[in-house]
Amino acid sequence: MTQPYDASIIVCVKNGGSSLGNQLEAVANQRISPGVTYEVIVVDNGSTDETSHTIKLWCQKYTSKFRIKTFSQPDLQGIPAVRNFAASQSEGETILFCDADDEVSQDWAQAFVEATLGREVLAGGLIEAYDSKEVLHTDFFPKGLMQTAYLPHVGNCNCAISRSLFFAVGGYDESLPKYGFEDVDLSWRVQQAGYPVEFVEKARIKFRISGSSASFKKKFILGKGRVLMARRYPQYDSASYNFFYCIKKVSSTSVNLVKNILRNRVISRRDISLVVSSLGNLYGSVYYSGKGSCDLKPRLMENPGE
Template identity: 35%
Template sequence: MMSISVIVPCYNASDVIDTQLTALAKQEFTEPWEIIIVDNGSTDNTLEIIQKYQQQIPNMRVISATEKRGSAYARNLGVSIAQGKFIAFCDADDEVAPGWVTAMVKALSQNDFVCGQREYHKLNESWLVNSCRYADGNQGIIEDAYLPYAASCNLGVKRCVHEAVGGFDEEILVMSDVDYCWRIQKLGIQLNYAPDALIHFRYRATIQDLYKRYWNFGYHDIFLHQKHQKMGMPKLIKWNDFVKDAVILTIRFVVKVRNQETLAKWLMDFAFFAGHLQGCIKYRYLPI
């Protein structure tokens, strides 16, 4: 049996996957392990680039995941053919640091469910890093009013835990990792931080892409709250918060937006706010 299986979902990643594959090829780990690239129907030359690494990475397998759209489906499909007792997830557009596989195995030897550390400066321009939330601090576990969670770009889990929770919810196209983390913790399993499992995270490169990303976060956050309230989550979204945020956003736009960095930061917060509102309408969610 493999010690660990690394699952990498990808879709039209031809501009960035070279970096991740090179980093995975350089991992030094003495026990048997494997990489499973799960292509979610790429229409660019992502697969051609991956094929160039087949000889360099003999422990890599590539499978097609075209029956359903979404990284949740791709990750579940990858795990279904994985041979490792431990499972690690990373993304095609990031870069694992040296020693990442070793750190994941060490952490999972001691814990059932872990997340690593995210670093933002290597793959992003400085204005982008300064604009985005989570630019400093822990970078791994993200605290929430309900339960903590971590991003699926740097997540590790024992196979038995993944199977016990039923994998990722394939109906959730955005924030399936948050849902996954919450459901695992509801089984009584703690999310632990493994700081030595470091990845270099890549943000979306344009303000338009950042706006879309954070709008999606806000929009799908409503669906997530609605789902988990049926599982015991208290109602946390309030109308007075919407009013307060609207006032604060208006004042911030007038007083603080002065350059590309401050505009991007404001637009991301506005996008999340707008997505939240649209999500309430779409899912008929009534804040308290």
């Protein structure tokens, strides 16, 4: 069955009013080849700021330029669930994902369409990280796919996948923590199913580095998620992540933090991140041995068919 559109651009947001406008403008001003058809899907996941007003004004400005679908889904829990819902509303042959607080380049969509249309493939683009002072950090992301001890993966903030392939592998796993590893897990399941994961350098985005408090929260959640990923994919991380292993890890990272503070008279953000991540590991070791043990089995989407 032929899809009505070549591509569906998906933007999911929660309380992104301060940055969403820039991303939506960037999405609206893509340089698309004549004949390439696309739609834009925006899902608001329960924002309490000016997000809904920003979306409304943007729709009024561009509704005659391309098809726009907007949804309010305040009850969905976590990025995987929100993205799965958005994908279920898509009608494009290729699904393009980007984040509300970043900014896609003008040739972003065209690059992904050229690389993926007519193929069963998952593709990741170039992520250029900028801080609040507009300084580019070239060492923040690799110039290519993210490499791991197991298999490479795309970055969730900048990727595209054939719609049929997305549903064939079950979409994003909704049993994962609300932030982190959903892109890793999807990439690995795609490759395990025998399909390629590729890098598209021309599909470039401007990534916004989070502030300290947001980053530490994410480090904790990532620490929790790593326990789950290690138990599912021992090829990736063979550590046991049992309670006693994680207690030792918290202790060692905390001691290193204190030693470095005493030695250098400076509190290292990296050292704090390691402590926070190890605390996330500890929480995960308890959670996935108790009430979260059911999450050891992936919670995937059903294929809606063609």
